[in-house]
Amino acid sequence: MQELALGGVKDFEFNIKDPNFLNEEALWEEAKRVYSKCKDCRMCVTYCPSFPALFDAVDRHEDDLQKLSKEELALPLELCFHCKQCYFKCPYTPPHEWRIDFPHLSLRYKVWKFKNKGAKLTDKLMLNTDLVGKLSVPFAPVVNKVNNIPTFRVVMEGLMGVDRRAKLPPINSETFVSWFKKNRKPVRGENGKVALFYTCLLNYNYLERGKALLKVFEKNDIYVEIPEQQCCGIPFFDIGDIASATEKARFNVQRLKPYVDAGFDIVVPVPTCALQIKYEYPLLLPDDPDVKAVSERVYDVHEYLFRLHQEKRFNRDFKVSMGSIAYHIPCHLKSLNVGYRALALMRLIPNTKVQLIERCSGHDGTFGVRKETFDMSIKVGSKLFEDMKNSGADLYVSDCPLSGNHIELMTGKRVYHPLEVLAMAYGED
Structure with missing residues (x-):
């Protein structure tokens, strides 16, 4: 799988069909191989907690990776939150012979961990955005109110592990899908036909942004349809539940492919979800004949609008x-x-x-x-x-x-x- 990236074309080091993908010994050997390059470069020390944890462990053992315990090998991978800063700035990512892909190594570790140790029920629930959204929207005023009550947040911290200080996304009083069906205006679509992957965040949490999207698209004579869809699946990466992520990917590819065949572009207003469909779905579904056609038609929303500007068709009024x-x-x-x-x-x-x-x-x-x-x-x-x-x-x-x-x-x-x-x-x- 290739990506146009800084410094040229990059591949990903993530092969779920590798017979050693979930082999523990092979996992730790790959970690040591990657760490052997990272410990000498150290460019990423300020990016996230993963690299200080790695360098501290290496320094404690006088630069000898063979002395690192499994816990010390695991901690940098545990702390990775997949921002991918290290990936797109690293000079040693594939196709460089060293093939350093730290975020996907972290994901491989989390998949191994989930398969062997599972995850807490509360963690699984927190990641199921479709379920949480559907349950919350009918009670949005109550949910939004209690989410800001300090006593409730203390209880939530104890039960769910959600820090009492964190700002939680608001809940929409109605879904974007519901609002869209009632408020869309007829447009000719001379500037494009779009299958909107509206994301869980717009559907359940940020309705005003969905309204803004539709207004901008209507101003630019872009015809919009909303395919049936589920969460893009990337939240499940947090705990390594690759089976659930793959299930979401398969569902969405099946629903999006007919639109691609009908000449629609797929537009996504949240970068994380666009990244998931465009670059992670082909890794999760390497044998799916439709995934390439879908991923190649995915656009970030502003990428799509800017293309209109380049073609002098963007509404600048x-x-x-x-x-x-x-x-x-x-x-x-x-x-x-x-x-x-x-x-x-x-x-x-x-x-x-x-x-x-x-x-x-x-x-x-x-x-x-x-x-x-x-x-x-x-x-x-x-x-x-x-x-x-x-x-x-x-x-x-x-x-x-x-x-x-x-x-x-x-x-x-x-x-x-x-x-x-x-x-x-x-x-x-």
Whole structure:
């Protein structure tokens, strides 16, 4: 599987069909092989908790990897939260002969761990976004209220392991799917036909961003349909439940392929989900004849809109200046290698200044809310939070809703999606 990346074409080092994929001895040998390169390079020491844990262990044993215990070998892989910063900045990723792919090594370890040790029921429940969303939306006012009651959060921390300080996503009063069916407007679709992979986050948590997306697409005469779909499956990577992730992938590929055959493009408004479908699905479903056709038609939402701009078909009839914007580009968007498309689109708005801030938020899935990793997560994102506060911007913006949660928690200022900025700039209809 190849990806256009910084420094040329890169492959992934992740083969679930390898007979030694879940062999414990082979896993630790591969960890030692990767660590033998990382310990001498150390470029990634500031990226996340994984690399300090690795380097500290190596230094304790005077640079002798053979002396590391299984626990010391496992900890760096346990702490990886799949931001992929190390992957897209590492000079030794495939096709380099060293074939260093730390995030997928971490995933392989977590798959092995899940197969042999399982996971807590509360962890499994937390990752099942479809189930949690469906159960929560009918009771949204109550859920949103109790999620902000300190006493309840203390209880939740004890039962679920969700840190009492973490900012949780709000629950929509209705799903995006429900709202879309009632509010979509007829468009001719001369600028494209889109099968929208709307994501769990828009469907259950951030309805306003879904509304903004539809407004922007209608302004640009893009026809939208919403295929039946499930969670993209990436939350299950947190515990190594690759069977559930693969099940989600298979379901979504089967539902998306007919749209591809009918000439639709697949557009995704959350970078993590786009990354999952485009690059992880072919790894999870290596024998599926449809997965390549689907993955090749996946676009980040701003990548898709910017293509219209390049073709001089993007609607630039903006009515409202948006002032100064501090724009955070998430790690997974950088991993998609589509460039700074949201940044470029927002800069088309008259009298609007956009400052780019390239730092990891440290959130990434459950890592940013679990009690045992919350403080590490905030430490990773600390420079981002400071840069946002020091920007002096009128608006804080990020493509990633979970990164936005962290930024809001640590700055006290609301974070918008670029789609919301574009929708506001078009003005009232």
